Amino acid sequence: MTNERTVTVDGLRKLAKDDWDTWYGTLIRAFGGVPEADEERELWNSLTEFDRSVGVWDGDECVGTAGAFTFGLTVPGGASVPAAGVTMVSVAATHRRRGVLTSMMRRQLDDIRSWGEPLAVLTASEPAIYGRFGYGTAAFSLDAEIDTSRVTLSTPEGTDDVRVRYAAPAEVAEECRAVYDRLVPGRPGMLRTPPGWERVPLLDPESDRDGASPLQCVVARRDGETVGYARFRVKPGWGTAGPDGTVLLSDLAALDPAADAALWRFLAGIDLTSTLVVRRRPVDEAWQYLVSDIRRCRPSLRDWLYVRLVDVGAALAQRTYQAPVDVVFEVEDAFCPWNAGRWRLTGDTKGASCERTTDAADLALSVRELGAAYLGGVSLAALGAAGRVRELRGGALAEAAVGFGAVGGVAPWLPFGF
The missing domain is CATH 3.30.1050.10 (SCP2 sterol-binding domain)
Incomplete structure (x- = not known):
């Protein structure tokens, strides 16, 4: 039994630009309170869509946050359907079980409907939360830790015709974005994003590297055309038997099987490394059928994209x-x-x-x-x-x-x- 008052719609309002720091601070605290790098904080401030974001306030205190990005979601058949990307959802630990989250979800879905967007999508920090609001797990992703000291890759015909070269991530960002854009209609779940999102894959605060290198990039080219790219970091390591560094894949895309295989072969063969770590990749990605021993890749499945039919x-x-x-x-x-x-x-x-x-x-x-x-x-x-x-x-x-x-x-x- 509690006599604390319920905080609901009366304290719920659209996010004002002057309130962003307080609102975002509530979000950061809910996810552990570790400060973000200035460049990361500035990026998310620039991407916040204020007219699509709400906060719940208890007096002068922000106790709940929620936002929605403007996306186009690829659906089976290749159409890009308007979808609200639900994001930055949090409730202060002091205000749990007092109607804060429900009031925000109610307002948000009503708003999405009024915007004429038939879908809402999200990734869930806690999967048990969103089912009661109608979200279902619609897409999974694959993680793996590939033992590149013992696993070999067989590559398709044409792989040797693809040239893989290092490039500064920012200098080839437009080339990489063009490859991504060509792939979007071909796979359900992929997103078309508003201007500004091209900065997201280049975000590289030192605080997030955990001892790994700054972001590196290679592009795959054939006959002068860019046909793929990979962004990654390398974390050096030395054991009693010698070097055992780790390649941490951040992002990879390719337009055809040969380009894809060339990039995976490169990543698996980087000097002084023995492990390739990949996270949140497609569950049907081709590398699984190129490797000599899938068990030594330690694949694991995880829930990833949640979909809610608003209309x-x-x-x-x-x-x-x-x-x-x-x-x-x-x-x-x-x-x-x-x-x-x-x-x-x-x-x-x-x-x-x-x-x-x-x-x-x-x-x-x-x-x-x-x-x-x-x-x-x-x-x-x-x-x-x-x-x-x-x-x-x-x-x-x-x-x-x-x-x-x-x-x-x-x-x-x-x-x-x-």
Whole structure:
């Protein structure tokens, strides 16, 4: 029992520029209180979208923060769909269980709907939090620690035609961005970002290096064209048997298999190193099938991108389906009741429509399951096996699961956090 008053909508307001330092300080404290480098703090200040950010105030004290970036999210079929990138969410430890987070999530989803954006996306520091607000785990990522002293790579034809050369990260930023932009339509989960975000992969405060080098970059070129790049750091190490440094991959992108293999071969062969650490890579990335011994790469899976359908009809109509679908969903959505009820989805590889209907439902599920399955990385059939999707018409689950599958067999992937 507590007599502390609830802090809710009365203390909730849009973020003013003059309040940013206090607001951001609340966020930093909630994540441990370790100060950021000036360059990092300045970057996030410049990227904050004030008209899309809110704070909760208890008198003069900021006790809650939340923001939303303006993104375009690639969905199956290649369309870029407006999506709010939910970010910088925190609640002061002194104000837990007093309605602060719920009030911010309520305001934020109402705002996103009013902006005409059918999707909200986030990465979760604590996965258990966001399911109750309708977010589902839609894409996973792969971590690995590759023992490059014992693992070899077999490379495809044409790899030797690709030249890999060092370059100053800032000097080739535009070339690298052009490669990234060409890849965005081809993989669900990738993001189109507003101006200013080109600075994010170049952020390199010394405080974040943990003994590793400043950010390094190589570009892959063929016939004068840039076809890939990798950004990384090297952490030197020396053991009793000699050098055992670590390569820490930050970012890698390539336009074709040969360029991709050339970059991985380079990273695995850097002098005086014996380990290549990769984090948050696509779960279907090709390097896994080039290595001689996957066990010595110690792969591990982690949850990464969470998706929330803010407008069920608009969101489902924006993507395509790898097999024809004609299914009526009975959708539960207590937090955004405008989504609740029956929706008929009809679609194929060319397009889709999703409209309200009074027809009998074929499948019953919550908006959280629709978010999980939306990008094709989580199977509706698997969710059904877990009891989270109920089949009301025989065969409907299998039909829908095939249609919702990854178009072209490409797994969804979020290329960077936000």
